[in-house]
Amino acid sequence: MRLRKTSAVIAAAVAAALSLTACNGEDTSERGAAASAPAETSAGSGSPSSAGATDTTEGSGGGDGQASASASASGAPSASSAGGICRTADLSFSSSGGMAEGEVLINLENTGSASCSMHGFPGLDLTGEDGTVSAERNSGRSVPSVTLAPGERTTFSLYFPPNTSGGSGVTFTSAVVTPPDETRSHTMPLSVNIPAGSGSASRVTVTPVGSGK
Template sequence: MRSKPDLTTGELMRLRKSSVVIAAAVAALSLTACEDGVNTGSAASASAEVPSGSSGSASPAATESSGGGDTQASASAPGPAPASASAPASASGGTCRTADLSFSSSGGMAEGEVLINLRNTGSASCSMRGFPGLDLKSEDGTVSAERQSGRPAPTVTLTPGQNTNFSLHFPPNTSGGSGVTFTSAVVTPPNETHSHRMPLSVSTPADSGSGPRITVTPVGSGK
């Protein structure tokens, strides 16, 4: 048999270089295959976790929940206090009540006239409009004053401590006889049901029932 010739040094070196190149190529191919497998798996995983058309923002359910929270906070936030509709009538210029008035009398502008003064003793303003009720009382009975016709009735507003009045007209006793002497008057302010009794001395002729009438003017028109 023919024996194989021995390789020269140069041939051995070329063979070794070829082996190194082949080994490097094989390693590179293996690394590339591994990297391709990892990338493919990562892309598939991301595709499975993120729905199609999503840009990575919060899901609609999360957005609605956040919006709902804001709505709830807004709904529970206190608004401006409404205005109060249950304020006492006297605090907004309501009707003057008998309990919040004081009563007195003073001389009128002429004989047969007495001014009945009403003063607001309450803590708030009040108003009244119209004719008062007035009954003169004596030992012989009671006479109710009539409304004086043709007199307009103004609206009178009284601040605390302020006064108003009305006039009582009666025929004075000038006959020289005893006549009828009234010693008190029962006054009812307009639009009120409670009365106040006050001392008042008024003397009229005995036959005043057939003569001039006893009358009152509207509140606010006494002078």
């Protein structure tokens, strides 16, 4: 009888131990699951960081766009400094005396907001009640390239035979000036008197822009 009781006690103790081990195993599994939960949270918190990186990249793209715009804007002044064609609307016209009788300087001033350039002969017509004479090009002159900053000016010369005949001659009261490479003209007051006769008109000439004294 004692052996059976002892065996029964041992069996009960083993069963209790096994039951406790099973309970401890379940606790361990639950703790393992709980321990793995923070890892998922960290991964989740990593997602906002990833979105932030995307925003930063987009911000960098915006910065590149500003740099390109700045480069494009900085390229504009270079083009201006190189000199676009001087337009009639951006020029003022005046006249002054030349070095000798029969010469008039025509002054062209850049009144625009950017630099401009001219190269070549201007067009010039003398007009008055007696008619119109178109100035011819004065051959044998070099043709410089002229760049005018805002406020700067250049000149060309108008040559004509002065009327020393003692007669009334032919009088012109205005000049119609067309800058090189332009189609629009400007009419300015200019008094010129040349001898009457067909030969006088052929002696009305202009020099290239930039060659005036």
